[in-house]
Amino acid sequence: MGRMARTGTSHKTYSANPSDYKLLEEVGYGASATVYRAIYLPFNEVVAVKCLDLDRCNSNLDDIRREAQTMSLIDHPNVIKAYCSFVVERNLWVVMPFMAEGSCLHLMKIAYTDGFEESAIGSILKETLKALEYLHRHGHIHRDVKAGNILLDSNGVVKLADFGVSACMFDKGDRQRSRNTFVGTPCWMAPEVLQPGSGYDFKADIWSFGITALELAHGHAPFSKYPPMKVLLMTIQNAPPGLDYDRDKKFSKSFKEMVAMCLVKDQTKRPTAEKLLKHSFFKQAKPPELSVKKLFAELPPLWQRVKALQLKDAAQLALKKMPSAEQEAISQSEYKRGVSAWNFDIEDLKVQASLVQDDDEIQEMREEDESMKSFVIDKDSSDSRSSLGKSISTNDNFFRGRITGDELAQAECLSKKGKSLRSDSLESSNQEKIGQEKDISSAEMMPSTSEKDMVNAKTKTQMVKGRQTQSGPLMPGVVLSHSLSDRGRSFERSENEIQPITEKANREVRRAPSFSGPLMLPNRASANSLSAPIKSSAGYRDSLEEKSKANLVQIKGRFSVTSENVDLVKDIPLCAVARRSSQGSPLRKSASVGDWMFDSKPMLTTPKDFSNSNVPASLLMPHLQNLFQQTSLQQDLITNLLNSLQSSEIVDASQNGKLPPLPRGSENNGNVDPGASERERLLLLKVSELQARMINLTDELTAEKFKYMQLQQQLNAVSGQEEDGDKREGDA
Ligand SMILES: Nc1ncnc2c1ncn2[C@@H]1O[C@H](COP(=O)(O)OP(=O)(O)OP(=O)(O)O)[C@@H](O)[C@H]1O
Numbered sequence: 001m002g003r004m005a006r007t008g009t010s011h012k013t014y015s016a017n018p019s020d021y022k023l024l025e026e027v028g029y030g031a032s033a034t035v036y037r038a039i040y041l042p043f044n045e046v047v048a049v050k051c052l053d054l055d056r057c058n059s060n061l062d063d064i065r066r067e068a069q070t071m072s073l074i075d076h077p078n079v080i081k082a083y084c085s086f087v088v089e090r091n092l093w094v095v096m097p098f099m100a101e102g103s104c105l106h107l108m109k110i111a112y113t114d115g116f117e118e119s120a121i122g123s124i125l126k127e128t129l130k131a132l133e134y135l136h137r138h139g140h141i142h143r144d145v146k147a148g149n150i151l152l153d154s155n156g157v158v159k160l161a162d163f164g165v166s167a168c169m170f171d172k173g174d175r176q177r178s179r180n181t182f183v184g185t186p187c188w189m190a191p192e193v194l195q196p197g198s199g200y201d202f203k204a205d206i207w208s209f210g211i212t213a214l215e216l217a218h219g220h221a222p223f224s225k226y227p228p229m230k231v232l233l234m235t236i237q238n239a240p241p242g243l244d245y246d247r248d249k250k251f252s253k254s255f256k257e258m259v260a261m262c263l264v265k266d267q268t269k270r271p272t273a274e275k276l277l278k279h280s281f282f283k284q285a286k287p288p289e290l291s292v293k294k295l296f297a298e299l300p301p302l303w304q305r306v307k308a309l310q311l312k313d314a315a316q317l318a319l320k321k322m323p324s325a326e327q328e329a330i331s332q333s334e335y336k337r338g339v340s341a342w343n344f345d346i347e348d349l350k351v352q353a354s355l356v357q358d359d360d361e362i363q364e365m366r367e368e369d370e371s372m373k374s375f376v377i378d379k380d381s382s383d384s385r386s387s388l389g390k391s392i393s394t395n396d397n398f399f400r401g402r403i404t405g406d407e408l409a410q411a412e413c414l415s416k417k418g419k420s421l422r423s424d425s426l427e428s429s430n431q432e433k434i435g436q437e438k439d440i441s442s443a444e445m446m447p448s449t450s451e452k453d454m455v456n457a458k459t460k461t462q463m464v465k466g467r468q469t470q471s472g473p474l475m476p477g478v479v480l481s482h483s484l485s486d487r488g489r490s491f492e493r494s495e496n497e498i499q500p501i502t503e504k505a506n507r508e509v510r511r512a513p514s515f516s517g518p519l520m521l522p523n524r525a526s527a528n529s530l531s532a533p534i535k536s537s538a539g540y541r542d543s544l545e546e547k548s549k550a551n552l553v554q555i556k557g558r559f560s561v562t563s564e565n566v567d568l569v570k571d572i573p574l575c576a577v578a579r580r581s582s583q584g585s586p587l588r589k590s591a592s593v594g595d596w597m598f599d600s601k602p603m604l605t606t607p608k609d610f611s612n613s614n615v616p617a618s619l620l621m622p623h624l625q626n627l628f629q630q631t632s633l634q635q636d637l638i639t640n641l642l643n644s645l646q647s648s649e650i651v652d653a654s655q656n657g658k659l660p661p662l663p664r665g666s667e668n669n670g671n672v673d674p675g676a677s678e679r680e681r682l683l684l685l686k687v688s689e690l691q692a693r694m695i696n697l698t699d700e701l702t703a704e705k706f707k708y709m710q711l712q713q714q715l716n717a718v719s720g721q722e723e724d725g726d727k728r729e730g731d732a
């Protein structure tokens with residue numbers, strides 16, 4: 001790639017040795033390149049070095065080489081030529097004449113935000129058109145005509161830049177519809193370039209030239225503030241932009257006419273560059289030394305302007321809050337860069353374009369889209385986020401369709417906050433609450449079967465997770481989470497089911513296997529079958545099997561018989577075991593205290609059952625002793641648990657006479673104190689009520705937050721409309 005190059009006029013050659021170039025200030029940047037003022041040391045001459053990042057450049061090295069060669073062969077006073085080009089690490093350096101006043105775009109941004117006066121425009125456009133005429137005559141399409149690529153030097157000389165090198169970003173000729181993804185705003189693009197399937201030729205440059213004329217006249221290209229897809233549709237569907245006969249009174253009729261000739265949708269009706277040069281507007285154009293040079297007479301050097309622009313952009317961004325600032329940055333950046341790539345994935349564009357609607361439709365679409373987004377976020381997000389996603393929909397359907405991207409971002413933020421708050425306060429109950437929220441919302445809003453299915457699917461997942469949590473260590477938090485989870489399930493079961501919360505909680509408490517997790521009391525667990533997980537869910541049994549495979553002998557109900565107590569069991573005749581199994585072990589349900597009450601009865605009848613059998617009492621005794629021991633242990637455990645649940649609120653409640661006194665575990669001699677069960681039920685009820693209150697408060701808080709965000713969005717919409725109104729006036 002690297003080579004010596006001769007300039008067209010002075011026959012000077014420039015080396016391909018990077019150390020011969022001293023890079024000075026940055027004077028510009030584009031989509032894939034940064035341009036520096038530099039000194040070519042052998043000649044002590046100021047040059048521009050464009051450092052093109054090859055990693056950001058979509059073409060292969062051969063294409064780049066070819067384009068660079070073409071660029072070096074160019075020899076026209078209005079086209080920037082490359083002195084030479086060479087690869088430095090992962091960059092292509094292109095050495096060019098330094099254009100001391102930079103691009104027209106920079107100049108407008110720094111000092112002529114409303115555009116140039118007509119005489120300057122005429123001169124600039126005429127020089128540019130000469131460049132185009134030259135390129136077209138030589139069979140080249142520039143494809144990137146815009147103010148940002150029209151460079152000025154201190155004498156007012158105008159040169160069209162970015163031919164060739166920027167073309168490395170897209171394929172040439174027939175391959176112009178390349179694989180690359182579209183980047184940038186299509187403000188300067190001709191309709192035929194944007195329209196899938198239709199070919200384009202050098203007349204596309206004439207359209208861009210017309211857009212550039214408007215850009216120089218107004219300080220910005222038409223539609224430049226719109227999102228790319230909107231611009232695309234407007235270019236294809238709307239009447240071509242132009243100079244308004246009323247609003248643009250300061251411009252001559254010939255200027256308006258010339259622009260109108262360029263901006264004809266039918267490319268065959270556009271004039272060639274050669275013909276356009278003969279237009280009266282150009283015939284009367286002044287030499288650039290007269291009209292252009294004065295534009296920058298009092299301005300600081302280019303690099304200071306560029307620096308000032310960068311600072312200004314940064315300050316603007318800092319002032320504006322995200323994500324609107326982000327959008328602005330993108331918009332500005334796209335505007336600066338303009339059409340940087342005419343190669344884009346046309347299918348992708350087609351899809352995107354088909355999603356864009358007219359202004360009126362856009363609001364509607366956005367509404368639908370955003371309401372779907374809330375669902376999508378829910379769908380795709382993690383559990384905690386989906387909690388919020390559902391909160392959005394849960395907290396009133398009237399929020400649907402009004403939630404913007406901003407709100408969603410905030411919503412996610414809220415979600416995270418909410419999550420941490422909840423996790424702080426609830427710990428393991430978090431997931432169960434999520435499950436419940438989902439169920440509530442799935443009951444409240446089910447726009448479609450598929451959505452419902454998805455929600456149901458999620459609910460199931462959630463329930464599975466909930467179960468896993470329930471089977472964790474037996475802690476008060478688990479109790480909380482469990483009752484919530486079950487409440488959620490009750491919503492899932494019947495969305496119209498309305499029951500007094502106490503009744504429901506009561507029922508759920510009965511159902512609740514809240515004490516069925518592995519009992520985390522090592523001194524006891526290791527000594528008896530309580531060490532085995534008591535829950536019978538398949539998933540849990542899997543883990544049980546994993547853990548206790550080594551010494552597992554038999555599973556009876558919820559109890560596994562391990563090798564630790566196998567000796568006690570092996571002596572029991574098989575018929576007895578089979579019989580107990582067929583009826584269900586008396587210990588099967590004993591893990592749940594509520595159920596344990598009921599199961600204690602059949603257990604008490606056990607001696608009678610056994611007495612009717614032919615099993616010798618001596619064989620049964622060890623087994624019965626073991627069972628008795630287990631039962632006693634369970635009772636002790638339950639007593640301990642109840643004690644641990646004796647939080648201040650419960651104490652209060654107890655003092656108010658609502659709760660029966662705690663049973664004294666070992667004093668019961670193995671008999672279950674009915675008061676304990678009653679007390680547990682009341683405790684759980686109390687916990688459920690507290691949880692319900694907390695959920696309501698959380699929902700209210702979320703609703704308030706979203707109301708606030710909605711108001712913010714309306715405020716933004718109003719200010720956006722005002723801005724659009726101004727913009728339309730400007731464009732008109
Ligand atoms: N020879 C030069 N002399 C002075 N400034 C230059 C020169 N070439 C480019 N610039 C400045 O650098 C900016 C970026 O250059 P250029 O457009 O070639 O980069 P790019 O990455 O190809 O950008 P894009 O593809 O977005 O147009 C120009 O807008 C211009 O302001």
